[in-house]
Amino acid sequence: MTIDDAAPPIWVGHSRGSSAYTRLLAALFCAGVATFAQLYSPQAVLPLISADLHIGAADAALTISASTVGLAIGVIPWSTLADRIGRVRAISISVVGATVVGLLVPFTPTYEMLLVGRLIEGLALGGVPAVAIAYLTEEIDPAHAARAAGTFVAGTTIGGLLGRLLSSPVAQIAGWRIGVFAVALVCGTAALSFVKLAPRPRGFVPTRRSSANPEGSLAHRLMTNLRSPRQLVLFAQGFLLMGGFVALYNFLGFRLSGGPFFLPPSVVSLVFLAYLAGTWTSSLAGAQATRFGRKPVLIVSISIMIAGVAITLSSNVIVVLAGLVVATAGFFGAHSIAAGWTGRSASVGKAQASSLYNLFYYGGSSVVGWLGGVAYDGCGWAAVAGIIAGLAVLAAVAAAVLLPRN
Numbered sequence: 594m595t596i597d598d599a600a601p602p603i604w605v606g607h608s609r610g611s612s613a614y615t616r617l618l619a620a621l622f623c624a625g626v627a628t629f630a631q632l633y634s635p636q637a638v639l640p641l642i643s644a645d646l647h648i649g650a651a652d653a654a655l656t657i658s659a660s661t662v663g664l665a666i667g668v669i670p671w672s673t674l675a676d677r678i679g680r681v682r683a684i685s686i687s688v689v690g691a692t693v694v695g696l697l698v699p700f701t702p703t704y705e706m707l708l709v710g711r712l713i714e715g716l717a718l719g720g721v722p723a724v725a726i727a728y729l730t731e732e733i734d735p736a737h738a739a740r741a742a743g744t745f746v747a748g749t750t751i752g753g754l755l756g757r758l759l760s761s762p763v764a765q766i767a768g769w770r771i772g773v774f775a776v777a778l779v780c781g782t783a784a785l786s787f788v789k790l791a792p793r794p795r796g797f798v799p800t801r802r803s804s805a806n807p808e809g810s811l812a813h814r815l816m817t818n819l820r821s822p823r824q825l826v827l828f829a830q831g832f833l834l835m836g837g838f839v840a841l842y843n844f845l846g847f848r849l850s851g852g853p854f855f856l857p858p859s860v861v862s863l864v865f866l867a868y869l870a871g872t873w874t875s876s877l878a879g880a881q882a883t884r885f886g887r888k889p890v891l892i893v894s895i896s897i898m899i900a901g902v903a904i905t906l907s908s909n910v911i912v913v914l915a916g917l918v919v920a921t922a923g924f925f926g927a928h929s930i931a932a933g934w935t936g937r938s939a940s941v942g943k944a945q946a947s948s949l950y951n952l953f954y955y956g957g958s959s960v961v962g963w964l965g966g967v968a969y970d971g972c973g974w975a976a977v978a979g980i981i982a983g984l985a986v987l988a989a990v991a992a993a994v995l996l997p998r999n
Contacts, residue, residue, distance in 0.1 A: 635657060639654060672723045722955075827950060871922060
């Protein structure tokens with residue numbers, strides 16, 4: 594056989610340290626900023642929204658839940674579209690379209706229109722979490738996939754932190770609507786940066802017809818993942834842990850604004866600096882999973898989250914903030930493991946596996962994020978903390994009993 598007759602080399606993914614690897618992670622970092630900054634920017638100004646619109650904590654939190662419901666609904670259609678038009682193109686349309694909506698939503702005149710606008714914004718944003726992990730796992734050398742997934746999740750924490758830190762101080766000066774609008778402007782820059790940086794995909798070829806997909810129909814790909822006990826446990830991790838985590842950040846601000854702390858909004862917004870702990874543990878968890886296995890790192894991370902939530906029951910503000918840092922570190926460590934594991938363990942339909950994880954993940958955010966407000970309005974912070982800890986214990990038990998080591 595001549596050299597010309599030799600089969601082309603099998604694509605194994607970009608290796609760590611290559612320029613394409615660096616560009617891909619930088620691009621997904623920007624996509625994470627564009628997505629999560631605007632998704633959660635109202636969270637830092639929920640007390641201001643509550644006061645301005647004359648609504649309670651649970652109703653104010655619906656501005657977050659509306660967007661996460663939209664995102665949860667959108668992830669599966671976005672994964673299907675990504676199979677047809679390609680991963681990079683789908684993410685590009687998602688972040689640019691969502692940013693355009695995000696620039697308009699803050700100026701809706703009524704509470705009901707605000708919720709509808711946030712729902713549409715969430716639908717548009719769904720393309721990033723639906724496709725990003727699949728894109729990453731298809732383009733990165735498998736030996737570095739866990740670490741790369743952790744790095745991507747770390748980038749999403751920066752986006753979430755940026756949105757919250759920017760919206761609150763601007764809102765104190767110009768109102769919550771301008772605060773949320775300012776975040777959307779930053780997201781526009783991040784969205785365009787993704788479009789510029791993302792390398793050409795090589796690990797996946799889009800198919801125009803569903804019948805041409807070598808992995809079978811969309812229904813087959815979805816059901817294969819939904820029939821897998823491992824995948825179901827990982828999906829449950831997303832629902833239980835994310836639900837508790839959003840409730841933690843939604844309503845701790847209300848607690849710190851009231852007695853016995855009475856902190857001003859500009860100070861309360863600084864609690865979101867605790868997200869930096871998640872930035873660190875997301876990358877760390879990926880590295881430790883490579884060394885010790887995913888399951889032990891997942892369970893340890895959940896245990897850390899539970900301990901942090903318990904610490905927030907203190908009446909000392911410094912101790913409360915320390916508990917928030919600990920809980921945040923634990924959550925993002927667990928999330929980076931579960932999200933990356935979902936994509937790697939899918940036998941078919943990696944994009945659909947990631948979409949289903951995000952469906953459960955943001956479903957938990959929407960349901961528990963609102964339920965925590967009902968608990969807070971009725972029984973105070975102790976009830977919210979109890980719900981968060983209980984859900985995390987359930988997630989840890991399911992992981993310990995039903996997941997393999999790696």
